[in-house]
Amino acid sequence: MKFQSQAVAKPYFIAAIVLFIGQIIFGLVMGLQYVIGDFLFPAIPFNVARMVHTNLLIIWLLFGFMGSAYYLIPEESETELYSPKLAIALFWIFLAAGVLTIIGYLAVPYATLAHITGNDLLPTMGREFLEMPTITKVGIVIVALGFLFNIGMTVLKGRKTAISMIMIMGQVGLAVFFLFSFYNPENLILDKIFWWWVVHLWVEGVWELIMGSILAFVLIKTTGVDREIIEKWLYMIIAMALITGILGTGHHYFWIGAPEYWQLIGSVFSAMEPIPFFMMTLFAFNMVNQRRREHPNKAAVLWALGTAVMAFLGAGVWGFLHTLAPVNYFTHGTQITAAHGHMAFYGAYVMIVLTMISYSMPMMRGRAAANSKASQTVEMWSFWLMTVAMVFITLFLTGAGILQIFLQRMGDSPQNFMVVQERIQIFYWLREAAGVMFFIGLMTYVASFFVKGKEATLKG
Amino acid sequence: MSEAFTKSMARNIFFGGSLFFFLVFVGLTIHTTRELPERDHRENINEMVVLGKKVWEDNNCIGCHTLLGEGAYFAPELGNVYTRFGNSKEAIKGFIMSRPVNGIPGRRSMPQFNLTEEELEGIAEFLKWTSEVNTANWPPNIQG
Ligand code: HEM
Ligand code: HEM
Ligand SMILES: [Fe+2]
Numbered sequence: 321m322k323f324q325s326q327a328v329a330k331p332y333f334i335a336a337i338v339l340f341i342g343q344i345i346f347g348l349v350m351g352l353q354y355v356i357g358d359f360l361f362p363a364i365p366f367n368v369a370r371m372v373h374t375n376l377l378i379i380w381l382l383f384g385f386m387g388s389a390y391y392l393i394p395e396e397s398e399t400e401l402y403s404p405k406l407a408i409a410l411f412w413i414f415l416a417a418g419v420l421t422i423i424g425y426l427a428v429p430y431a432t433l434a435h436i437t438g439n440d441l442l443p444t445m446g447r448e449f450l451e452m453p454t455i456t457k458v459g460i461v462i463v464a465l466g467f468l469f470n471i472g473m474t475v476l477k478g479r480k481t482a483i484s485m486i487m488i489m490g491q492v493g494l495a496v497f498f499l500f501s502f503y504n505p506e507n508l509i510l511d512k513i514f515w516w517w518v519v520h521l522w523v524e525g526v527w528e529l530i531m532g533s534i535l536a537f538v539l540i541k542t543t544g545v546d547r548e549i550i551e552k553w554l555y556m557i558i559a560m561a562l563i564t565g566i567l568g569t570g571h572h573y574f575w576i577g578a579p580e581y582w583q584l585i586g587s588v589f590s591a592m593e594p595i596p597f598f599m600m601t602l603f604a605f606n607m608v609n610q611r612r613r614e615h616p617n618k619a620a621v622l623w624a625l626g627t628a629v630m631a632f633l634g635a636g637v638w639g640f641l642h643t644l645a646p647v648n649y650f651t652h653g654t655q656i657t658a659a660h661g662h663m664a665f666y667g668a669y670v671m672i673v674l675t676m677i678s679y680s681m682p683m684m685r686g687r688a689a690a691n692s693k694a695s696q697t698v699e700m701w702s703f704w705l706m707t708v709a710m711v712f713i714t715l716f717l718t719g720a721g722i723l724q725i726f727l728q729r730m731g732d733s734p735q736n737f738m739v740v741q742e743r744i745q746i747f748y749w750l751r752e753a754a755g756v757m758f759f760i761g762l763m764t765y766v767a768s769f770f771v772k773g774k775e776a777t778l779k780g
Numbered sequence: 781m782s783e784a785f786t787k788s789m790a791r792n793i794f795f796g797g798s799l800f801f802f803l804v805f806v807g808l809t810i811h812t813t814r815e816l817p818e819r820d821h822r823e824n825i826n827e828m829v830v831l832g833k834k835v836w837e838d839n840n841c842i843g844c845h846t847l848l849g850e851g852a853y854f855a856p857e858l859g860n861v862y863t864r865f866g867n868s869k870e871a872i873k874g875f876i877m878s879r880p881v882n883g884i885p886g887r888r889s890m891p892q893f894n895l896t897e898e899e900l901e902g903i904a905e906f907l908k909w910t911s912e913v914n915t916a917n918w919p920p921n922i923q924g
Contacts, residue, residue, distance in 0.1 A: 354854065357888035362881065365891050366854050367843025430840040431893070439838060446837025448851050482787070504837075506830045508906075509820040509913060512850065513812065548787055555790035562798035566805045575918035576848045579815045583916070585808070650920060653849030653857065734923045737856040738888070 321683040323394040325401035330684045331411050332387030333677045337766065339380035339418070340670075344759050346373040351752040355745055364426065371425050371451045377665065378449065379418040382460075384673030385494070385530050386414075386467055389487055391680045392537050393471045396487075397478025402470050410466045417459040421452050443504055447511070449519055450501045457501055464495040482551040483540075486558060487533040493526030509577040516572045523664070524568055524593060524635075528561040531631070531672045535600060538624050538679045543611035553603045560596040568593045571643045575652055583645035590643045594636030597668075604628035616776040617682065617690035619699040623675035626707060630667025638663050638714065650729050655721035655747075663714040666706075674765075681769075692773030699768035705761025712754035720747035819914040832906025835899045844890065846924075848915060854888060857924025862904075862911040864922050869904035876900060 321327065350369045352359045360369075394401045401407060424433045430446070437453035439445045444454045452460075468491060475484050500517040536554040540547060570586025604625050615621065638660040642651040651657065678699065682691045690696065727740045735743075816822070836842070841858070842851040848859040865871035876893065877900065883889030895903070 350854075353888070356886070358883045358885055361883040361889050362891055365844075366888070367840045367852065370843050370852055370854075371840065430843075431838045434838040443834060443837060446840050446842065448842050451840060451843070482791070506833060507816075507820060507822055507825060508833060508847075508910060509816060510813070512848070513809070552785070552787040552790045555787065555794045559790065559794035559797050562794070563801055566798070566801045567808075569805065572850075573812075575915045576850070577816065577819050577913040577915055578812050579819070580916050582812075649918060652918065653846040653851070653853065655853055658853055728923050729920045734921045736923055741888070 322398075323400050325404040325407075326391045326394050326680075327684050328401065328404045328407040328411070329387040329391035329680060331408070332383045332390065333681060333684075335411070335415055336380040336383040336387065336673060336677070339376050339383065341762060341766070342422070343373055343376035343380065344755075344762055346370075346376065348752070348755050348759060351748070351755045354741075354748040355752065368425055368430070371430075372422055374449055375425075375452060376418075376422065379414075381669050381673060383414070384669075384676070385491070385527075388530075388534050388673065388676040388680075389467070389471050389491060391676065391684075392487060392534065393474050393484050394478075396481045396484040396537070397475050399474060399478035402473035402477070406466055406470050410463050410470075413459065414463045417456050417463070421456045424453065425451075442502070444502055447501075447504070447515055450515070454502075457498075460498065461495070464491075464498070468492060468495060481547075482554060483533045483536050486529050486536075486554060490526050490529030490533065493529065494522060497521045497526060512576045513573065513578060516569055520569045520572055521566070523668070524565040524590075525562060527669060528565065528596060529558050531627075531668055532557050532561070532600070534672050534676050535604065535624060535628065538620060538675055539604065539607045541679065542615040542617065542621050542624070543607045544613040544615075545607045545610055550607065553599070553607075557596050557599045557603065560592075560599060564589050564592040564595060571645075571648065574645050574648055587644045591640060593643075594632065594640050597632040597636040601628040601632045615689065617679060617696070618776075619691070619696040619703070620675060620679040622700055622703055623671060623678045626703060627667060627671035627675050630663065630671055630707060630710070632667070634660065634663030634665070634667035634714070638718075650725050651721065654724050654729075655717045656725070657721075659714045659717035659721055662717065663710060666710045671707075687775050688777070690776045691768075692771065693776050694773040695768050695771035696776065698764060698771050702761050702765035702768055705764055706758055707761075709754050709758035709761055713751055713758065716747045716751040716754060720744045720751070723747070821909070821912055824909055824912070826905070828902045828905035829909045831899065831902035832904070832909075835895065835903050836906060839893050839895075847910065848913070849918065855890065857919060858907060858910075859913075859915070860911050860919055860922065860924050862908045864924065869901070869908060872904045872907055873900040876903065 346369045349360065349364065350366060350373060353366050353369065390401060390407055433453060434445050437455055439454060442454050444457055445451055471488060475488060497518050500514050503514050505511050532554050536550050539545065540550050567585055568590035570582040571590040573582035573586055608621060608625060642648050642656050642660065682689065723744045724740055727735050727743065728737060844852050844855040846853065846857045861872060876895065879890050879892040881892045
């Protein structure tokens with residue numbers, strides 16, 4: 321660690337991992353509810369488990385992104401963090417807001433939570449991924465502002481690199497587009513159109529800036545390749561991301577009441593969205609091949625290559641699969657969407673956060689550069705277990721989705737939703753099995769932190 | 781990438797390209813909001829529809845159902861449930877009202893929300909209005 325204050329990232333990463341475990345447990349609960357319909361009903365209805373699963377995902381990814389910025393910005397700026405105290409205070413505020421919200425979901429009916437948190441005054445709740453009470457949303461904005469102030473001041477007093485500027489632009493974008501979650505018009509169609517300004521412009525827009533800058537940072541550190549080359553790649557990747565991704569939003573405007581020209585614009589631009597993800601894959605492999613040093617943290621390099629490949633598969637390939645309007649007409653809102661959502665989120669954002677944790681955590685825990693060989697071996701096992709499990713989850717959901725479309729949406733005698741779900745059960749059982757494998761992988765990951773042994777050392 | 785192509789050229793493409801396409805996107809969005817009244821029939825959004833949307837949100841119906849294909853994939857699409865139920869608001873209200881508190885053994889279950897008559901009427905009006913939005917012929921058939 322070059323600067324003491326980088327260590328504020330540590331609690332952020334620990335919280336991220338703990339909440340990640342919670343997310344997966346609720347994923348497994350839902351997976352069972354898919355096949356055993358009344359499992360835990362009415363104590364934890366499906367919608368509650370789903371909110372917990374998806375909101376924990378978002379919260380822990382935000383912890384991961386903030387932690388990554390707190391680690392990366394001082395090192396790039398070559399100066400201590402502006403205020404480590406503020407970072408720690410915001411950590412506790414964010415954790416409290418997150419945990420209280422999850423407890424709220426589980427403890428009282430959602431309508432009660434909406435009522436007691438004042439959703440009647442400024443209704444923002446009850447929309448997918450944005451289910452948290454309005455006051456939680458306000459809390460998120462406050463934390464984001466404090467965080468941006470802190471990293472902004474750090475960059476201002478230090479060196480300004482492309483990597484840190486892009487990280488900051490990504491984080492500012494994240495905060496700015498989140499503001500659209502406060503816009504909830506009475507007209508459902510308008511509501512839907514601007515809801516995507518949060519969700520799509522996050523994952524297929526500004527979050528790609530954050531991902532790109534973390535990837536570039538870790539690659540510089542682990543490969544020793546010249547900064548000029550890495551930053552040139554980074555600019556081209558994020559240029560392609562926004563050039564294709566902004567108008568790519570149109571792929572969500574096909575069937576929700578918007579004018580039909582979006583079918584053309586959305587199809588054409590989103591069909592090009594895989595390009596930046598493919599560039600990330602080329603980027604990561606090229607840099608590792610041109611490496612000028614052998615970094616002892618092999619696990620971090622594996623995660624970096626893994627995220628580049630899996631993001632391309634999940635977002636690029638599985639995204640392209642259903643993004644053209646004539647195809648999306650049939651796949652819209654089916655298990656195909658779920659298949660894509662899982663692999664894209666895992667490949668791009670889960671894995672990039674785990675890449676950063678893998679790279680930085682050994683240093684924050686007092687090692688020179690890397691964990692012991694034994695610990696890295698366990699970590700690499702967890703990489704394969706989780707990644708292979710996610711491939712299977714995606715494949716099984718894709719199978720379920722294809723059958724669902726055939727039975728429910730095509731042919732002369734389309735069948736009822738509930739009947740079809742019954743008939744494709746086998747795929748949901750297989751998904752649940754793959755989910756258990758994912759959970760074992762996650763436990764293996766946690767275990768890797770507790771494996772001791774002599775530190776792997778720097779060569780070359 | 782070749783040496784002639786410099787980092788500052790890449791940076792300019794990023795800023796120029798992003799700004800350009802963002803402005804195009806804003807322009808198209810403004811155009812879309814102007815076209816929308818033709819397609820969403822907002823003249824029919826009355827107090828009951830507004831109440832219905834609020835009830836929809838306050839009970840997190842989107843956590844199990846899709847609405848115009850967005851939401852969760854655990855329970856039937858509701859954008860066209862009004863037509864699926866034979867253009868009957870009463871059928872929708874009856875369905876929601878009659879959910880057993882403890883669910884249906886072995887079957888995916890919908891909670892009993894204990895909605896008031898007014899809230900039920902609101903939900904039904906909201907789903908009726910939604911079914912009348914011009915969605916470019918989606919869903920492909922009545923099953924949603
Ligand atoms: C890392 C980047 C990405 C993530 C995390 C992601 C995630 C998601 C998620 C969670 C949904 C479901 C939203 C909902 O609940 O309604 C979704 C929908 C969709 N995504 Fe992505 N996505 C990514 C990139 C892409 C790319 C690059 C493409 C196109 C090439 C794409 C195409 C689509 C389409 C067409 C839908 C709508 C599915 C439907 O009609 O039901 N996505 N995405
Ligand atoms: C890191 C791993 C995971 C990530 C990133 C993730 C992410 C997500 C996302 C983004 C959604 C919303 C999907 C959409 O709207 O299209 C979702 C829903 C869901 N997830 Fe996961 N998930 C993960 C692991 C799991 C596991 C292990 C299981 C269970 C075996 C699971 C089961 C589910 C289920 C059943 C849903 C609800 C789908 C529906 O709406 O019907 N997830 N997850
Ligand atoms: Fe999208």
